[in-house]
Amino acid sequence: SQQGEEDPQALSIQEGENATMNCSYKTSINNLQWYRQNSGRGLVHLILIRSNEREKHSGRLRVTLDTSKKSSSLLITASRAADTASYFCATDDSGGYNKLIFGAGTRLAVHP
Amino acid sequence: GAVVSQHPSRVICKSGTSVKIECRSLDFQATTMFWYRQFPKQSLMLMATSNEGSKATYEQGVEKDKFLINHASLTLSTLTVTSAHPEDSSFYICSAPGQGHTGELFFGEGSRLTVL
Numbered sequence: 001s002q003q004g005e006e007d008p009q010a011l012s013i014q015e016g017e018n019a020t021m022n023c024s025y026k027t028s029i030n031n032l033q034w035y036r037q038n039s040g041r042g043l044v045h046l047i048l049i050r051s052n053e054r055e056k057h058s059g060r061l062r063v064t065l066d067t068s069k070k071s072s073s074l075l076i077t078a079s080r081a082a083d084t085a086s087y088f089c090a091t092d093d094s095g096g097y098n099k100l101i102f103g104a105g106t107r108l109a110v111h112p
Numbered sequence: 113g114a115v116v117s118q119h120p121s122r123v124i125c126k127s128g129t130s131v132k133i134e135c136r137s138l139d140f141q142a143t144t145m146f147w148y149r150q151f152p153k154q155s156l157m158l159m160a161t162s163n164e165g166s167k168a169t170y171e172q173g174v175e176k177d178k179f180l181i182n183h184a185s186l187t188l189s190t191l192t193v194t195s196a197h198p199e200d201s202s203f204y205i206c207s208a209p210g211q212g213h214t215g216e217l218f219f220g221e222g223s224r225l226t227v228l
Contacts, residue, residue, distance in 0.1 A: 030215070031215050033215070033216060033217075035219075040203075040222070040224070041221055041222065042116075042118070042205055042207075042219035042220050042221040042222050043156075043205070043207070043217075043219040044219070045216040045217065045218070048214070048215050048216055088155060088156070090217075092215060098144065098146075098209040098215065098217060099146070099158070099161060100146075100158075100217060101158065102148075102155045102156045102157075102158075103155060104154070104155045105154075105155050107153070
């Protein structure tokens, strides 16, 4: 079953703009991860934030986590056309080692 | 980084036949692998956890007799869709945790199954 919802479901922006995606979840977690999926391909891990962390950076990516609100956001700065993909959050709900439950995903389109 | 290879990437079969999908960890050992199913423009749904040397653990609502999982070695898990029907057409993706307990999963490239 899916853990939660992501919004927006779809996002269309111009190159150079920032893209923000949000994720909400329902249960307590060990960590929350963000993955990227190009159309028809497998998923690629982007970043992991642990439940005791509030913010994490990796290159042009910035992830925040608010465990009190059970929500996370992914910010991609200075977007590029190559960032066009679907982005999923996934939570490790402590119920099983590495057993991740994925959110609904945000389809990002970055136009040149 | 850890590499997971999935084969075949695409398969078309007739209704009633069985299809086997392989998932291999190429440069690391995986005692656990996960099988997901994804419908177009939707999220990944966890089907089952494949455990090396023991029975797979299936998620609620997933038919274990329909989706047979075998994890015979530390680098190979297979998913067999038995007596496939058109409604089984989907994108199937496997994943495995890397060594070092980082928490992240490494995914195969997925297998698109079309049942005619």
